[in-house]
Amino acid sequence: MSKHDTLLRTLALLRLIPRAPAKRDTSTLHELLREEGFTVDKRTLQRDLQNLSAKFPLTCEVTEKNAPHRWQYTAGFASDLPAMDTAEALFLAMAEQSLTSKLPPSALGHIRLRLARARQHLDSLETNDLAHWDKRVASIPEGKELIAPTVKPGIWESIADSLLNQHAIDVTYRSRFKKALKQYTVHPQGLVVRGAISYVLATIDEHEDIRQLALHRFQTVTPSAETFRPCPDFSIETYVQQGNFDYPVDSQPVELVADIYQDLAWKLEETPLSNDQQLSAPNGQGRVELRATVPNDKQTLWWIRGMGPAFLVRQPAEWRDALAADAAQVLAHAKTCGYQPAAENASS
Structure with a gap:
């Protein structure tokens, strides 16, 4: 075998070894090298691995006396050489789903090869439950996601x-x-x-x-x-x-007090609005009192507007009044379009 072939085989071997905590035994590495067109006996392969461990952060695990040696890079090894494991591939595939709608294609182009490797790895798992990974995982936004604007090439x-x-x-x-x-x-x-x-x-x-x-x-x-x-x-x-992307009204936060639906309270119990959030037991009307210190910005108020009647603000008064004025405008507009409240329909 020429020095050129030996170099190519060594590079292929380095790419096939995963990063900790994943491991690959010598027999698996031997089979994978054969699939890539490199014919080498197991004794030579074992010698290659021992030599490489002196130059690269490779560790070898032997669980039993006659068990195959299992090889891995140390967990902190920062390089593209380690083989991509299934967990990393699945994470990258989900990240691609999320980032595709947020970044211009030219930005994703710089990591497209790595994303392609992740899809290739998952697609190759014919005998694994993740063989049809694209039908089993998804990354979706919370709320309505808008279509990303086009960024000019370059x-x-x-x-x-x-x-x-x-x-x-x-x-x-x-x-x-x-x-x-x-x-x-x-x-x-x-x-x-x-x-x-x-x-x-x-x-x-x-x-x-x-x-x-x-x-x-x-x-x-x-x-x-x-x-x-x-x-x-x-x-x-x-x-x-500092909230510069949230359209701040004032640098000082405000105490938010609101009566909310129980299903919304359940969601906020799991994903709080703030670290000091407090939720009461449901009252006679089935509503829960929410107390939380939140930024005084338009973004928070916009989020509350989207909750509709599920989120009735009591404090701060400015927010309560702004929401009431919004509701009055919506009702007035609906009436001009032919809407009549149920009580008025019954009496007419």
Whole structure:
């Protein structure tokens, strides 16, 4: 066997060994190498594994005296060499389902080979219960998911390169409100994926405040002659935690008190609104009192609006009044469209 063939066989062997906690015994590795076209006896294979363990973080487990040796990479080994195990493949397949609706195709393209490996691994399990994995697993959003807007080809790559290599870019950007094309020099500081839309967090021209620029509104992106202006104190984690994507009304949280349906209370018991959330026993009307400290932002109020009569706010008063005004507008509009309450229908 030539040195070239030996090298290819060694690379194939390194790819076939899984990362802990998964393991593969010598017999299985021998069979998998044969399927890939490499003919080698088990003694040579065992010698290869011993030699490789001196250069790579490989461990060998022998449970009984005559039992096959089982090989694995150590759990913390960061490399694409270890064979993909079923749990990792299933996770990646579910992640792909979720990310496909959130990231532009060009962004997923950078990991498409790894995603394809995951699907290939699961599809190969003909004798395993996961052989038809695509019919048994799904990743779905909670609530209505909107269709992601189209991002122009090349925009994602240019933005990512600018962000990671820290250089300014000149862009043509479509304004949301004026719907006009604007020319900016942009200094990207971060990138956030929120629902179906990706946002570039950046300073613009000579301004120092962080702006949110929707990725799909970029029309052109070119390297700028301007020097990149970093924001050393900017933390994307702090920016998000401060509620900048939730349309804050006030930086101080509010105490939310509401009477809610029992089925909603059950859901919130499992997935609370806040760490200090309290739920009472059902009252005579079958409602549960909810108390929780929540951000004072429009996002929380929008979520409550979606609950309808299942979520009757008592405090804060501003939210109670806003929801009551919304209900009055909905009722007034329904009446103009021919709606009549049941009591009025009975008396007419």
